[in-house]
Amino acid sequence: MATSPLPVDPIAEARRQWVAHGWDDAADGMSAVTSVMRAHQLLLAEVDRALKPLGLSFARYEMLRLLAFTREGRMPMASATARLQVHPATVTSAVDRLERDGLLRRTPHPRDGRATMLALTDVGRDLTERATDALNQSVFSKVGLDVDDMKMLVHVIAKLRLEAGDFIKHRPLPDPL
Incomplete structure (x- = not known):
């Protein structure tokens, strides 16, 4: 994914510096946060590379x-808006562009006069x-990880998201009668 690999992992070096400066209690957290943010940059660059020829951003x-x-x-x-977990203004901006490009259309909600429906075009x-x-x-x-590593990554990030209040922990549903 990276175009020119660095000879040293800068996040590992940053962690070493954190410890050297006496911030041992925060060094692992800094490493985790910085690692996730760098992974986000790398993956988003790949997604953008795939979608750009189609004239789409990942949000659209x-x-x-x-x-x-x-x-x-x-x-x-x-x-x-709720399912995408973004600000309404962000959705409005994406919808405006998608509608302008003929990819979706706004229609009145059939039962709620104040609401708008979004409809995908052919x-x-x-x-x-x-x-x-x-x-x-x-x-x-x-992605560059084997299946077990991807499952573990998703599991660990889900724990982080759950702790941050991103979603409510799924409760087992009762067996159907």
Whole structure:
């Protein structure tokens, strides 16, 4: 992923400096946070490389993919905002661009006059599938970790997200009768 590997891991060196300066109690946390942030930069660069030829950012792709996962290719804008976990202004900006490009359209909510529905267009659905293929081929199937490491990574990050209040821990559902 990196274009020119460094001879030394700068995060390991930063950790060494943290300890040398007497910040031992924060050194591991600094290393963890900095590692996640650097991994985010590396992965986002790969995602951008895959989506750029299709004229999409990851934020715009996520909106299209979310709509494509629904049965009818549509959902209330407020639901999309909640599921994407971003500020409403960010969603509005993405929706404005997607609508301008003919990839989705806004329609009135059938029962709530104050709400707006987002509906995927046929062009948007086609682009979403092509973008998903590109991401699957060039990013998601080539993360650089084996399956067990990826599962462990997802598990550890889920614990971090749960502790941060990102979601409510899933409770087992009762067995159906």
